[in-house]
Amino acid sequence: MAIDTFPEFQRDELFYSVISRHKVRLGYQDPKDITEDLFGSRTAAATYDFPCRLRRFCKRLPKDAGITPSSIIKDNTLFPIYEPFLAKARAKDIRKKMACSDFGGAIHNALGVMASGVRGVNALRCCPECVDEDRVECGEAYWHRSHQFPGVAVCHKHKVPLLESHIRVTSRQNKMNFQALEKGYDREWRELASGNSLSLTDVWIAEKVHWILGQELPIWGLGVLRKKYVAHLIRLGLASPLGRVRQREFEKEFVAAFGKSYLKEVWSDVEGECNWLIALVRKPRKATHPLRHLLLMKFLGTEPEEFFPDCGFGNQPFGMPPFPCLNPACRSYRKPAIEEVKITRHTNSGAVVGNFECECGFAYARTGPDTTAEDRFKRTRIISMGSVWEKELQRLDKDPSVGLRMKARFLGVDPNTIVKYLARLNGSGEIRSQKNDDEKGERIAEYRSRLVSAIEENPEKSRTEIRGIAKADYIWLYRHDREWLMDNLPPSMPRSKSSDNRVDWVKRDDDLFSRAKEAIPSLLISTPPQRVTKGRVGQMINSLALLEKHLEKLPKTKQLIERNEETLEDYQLRRVRLAARELRTRGENFAPWAIVRKAGLRPGYSKKVLREIERLAFAEV
Structure with missing residues (x-):
């Protein structure tokens, strides 16, 4: 059924709100009638945060309306604030569900809303001053989406407490009923916070939620988010230069910054060894509620506007100076010693390149931007070694106990680089001999003598056993005098015939x-x-x-x-059925999210498993 007329979408308006205004204008009495007209289903739920069936809805609008599922998701739902904190594949899957799925509960499960511990809003909220403004500008008030995010207690624009309506979005009687703000607005609704108790954090959260909802932020994935958080912790001294977070100190300072009572109010207290705060800076295994990401950003002293524009560190793609010297021969090795970086662009790729030079003469380049704390100690190429490095090479070259590979390890380069620089420093195309022939002859005689003594003292031992007894002598001779070594070792032992014992x-x-x-x-x-x-x-x-x-x-x-072997899907199906049976036996909550939590499933399970969860949850409804 095509829709001839439909209200204009307003700025920051919930999709739920637009439908509720349409319902009032056309005078629908039965809530199921409007869902049938708009979504083609009499069982569609009035979901305020993550609506589904959006493709069906858009097909019923006039062709010139210019409304698409993507535009609704972007401008009229709460999904844009969740999206930057998800894995890319998960975000794409949820967008698809919102456009095409008939089951909204699957969206909440995929987002982890139920399992996050952060409670959704119990009732729709509004700002009294926004109501007055909307009536003047639009002719009627409407529900703003930025007021409906958990943890937001104040209007970002007017800095006044939000009012909590009597429209309970979680109650059964309102499950399919879209209720307009104008229909029941009461200035005496309860304030979420008194004016005296409003904090700067309340205002900051409200402003940042509104800002994120209005952006199209990149989806970096959980790993990159963690790396950026750790980089900020390093700056604050709450993590080592290599990114090891000082967990206890970090947790203690975080709690002190907000206070236990406030964290409890926003369902984000940090208790236990594996709490959400610690999980955010460890190897990411699951998504965390956006409210908690915002709390961490505020603690780190960064704004979402600074945090999201690029994968580097704001306008400093290589972080803040001083930068470390990466010359192993320098006294300032891996210590802050370089005060500035010269930034250029790669000729072919256009990538940003940082050029660093220490007072010791060692210069190196790194392609950026840096995304982790470890990147600070990496180099893409060496520009020049410098006099300190070359002098250390000459010193090591005079030490007969230091071989080529050891020199390379000491100086942090490839053995071929050592060969090239020694040839240049010695003024010839060949490496200067470290020992004259007489000295080498004496050394060979010494190693031969020790190995012969080991063989004479152990006449019954095999070649392998002699190698273990005189390991250092064996290795040196194997490298420098192999022909003599092979001729003078004990004769090889004949191979023992294999046993004829056969396995039945x-x-x-x-x-x-x-x-x-x-x-x-x-x-x-x-x-x-x-x-x-x-x-x-x-x-x-x-x-x-x-x-x-x-x-x-x-x-x-x-x-x-x-x-009898189980695939992962078979195993998950068995766990789901066991969980459902146990919940039914105990008479506990039988919702899909409860089954998922009881079964211990992680996000990413198959459609077959999801259908089984839904079948079990609604089998007796």
């Missing part, structure tokens, strides 16, 4: 088959659930190596394992 694979197959047949049912009833795999069965019957290396020789055992 049929008997072994029968034995392993019976043991595996007992192990598999044990795995299926184990608590907590364990996945049935070849490796796990092998561990249980103490024959893992046999199953990994010789399974082809064990046909009965192989067939048994292949028949």
Whole structure:
């Protein structure tokens, strides 16, 4: 059914709000009638934050309306503030669900909203001054999306407390009912915070939420976000130069910055060893609620406007000076010693390039921008070695105990670089000999004598055993006098004939088959659930190596394992069913998110698993 007329979308208006105004204008009495007209379904829910079925809705609008699922998601939902803090694949999947899916609960599950611990809003909110302004400018008031984000208690524009309406978005009676602000607005609604208790943090959060909602920010992924956070912690002295976070000190200062009571009010208290704050600066495993990202940014002293424009460090793609010298021969090696960087562009790629030069003469270049703390100690190429490095090379060259590779390790370069610089420093195309022939002859005689003594003292030992007894002498002679070494070692031992003992694979197959047949049912009833795999069965019957290396020789055992082995999807389906059974037995919450949490599933499970979760959740509804 095509829609002939529809209200104009207003600035910062919720999609929910536009539909509620349309409902009032056309005088719909039955909430199901409007969802059928707009979405083609009488069971569509009135979702305020992450609506779905947007493609169906847009198809019903006039062709010249210029409204698309993407434009609604960008301008009229809360998704833009969640998107920058997700993995790219997850963000793309959620956009697709909002456009095409019939089940809004799947979107909340994919975002991790339920499992985050940050409570969604109980009732829609509004700013009394925005209501007055909207009535003058637009002719009627509407629900602003920036007022509906969890943790926002104040209007970003007027800096007054928001009013909490009586329209409970979580109640069953409002599940399918779009309610307009003008229909029930009451200036006496409860204020979320009194004017006296408003803090600078409340205002800051409100302003930053509004700013992010109005942007199209890059989706870097969880790994890059973590690297940037760690870089700021290094600046604050709460992480080592290599990025090791001082967890206890970090957590203590974070709590002190906001206070325990405030963090509890915004559902972000940090308790336990694996709390959300610590998880944000460790290897990322799951997404964290945007409110908590904003709290961390405020603590780090950075604004989203500074944090997001590029992957570098604002206008400093290589961070702030001083920069470290990377010359191993310099006293300032890996210490702040270089006061400025000359920034150029790569001729071919256009990438930013930093050129660094220390007083020791060592100069190097690095392609940027830096994205991690470790990048500060990397170099793309060496421009010049400098006099200090060359003098250290000459000193090492005079020491007969230091070989070519050791020189290279000491000076942080390739052995071929050592050869090239020695040839140049010695004024010839060849490396200057470190020992004259007489000295070398004396050294060879010394090593030969020690090895001969070791052989005479151990006449029954084999070549391999002699090598272990006189290891240093053996290695030196192997490198410098191999022909003599091979001629003077004990004769090679004849290889022992292989045993003619044969394995009875049929008997072994029968034995392993019976043991595996007992192990598999044990795995299926184990608590907590364990996945049935070849490796796990092998561990249980103490024959893992046999199953990994010789399974082809064990046909009965192989067939048994292949028949019972679980794919990851099979394993997840079994866990979901077990979780649903336990929740039903205990009479606990049976919502999809509760099943997911009970089953311990991480985001990214298949559509088949999602359909099974939904089937179990709504089987008895």
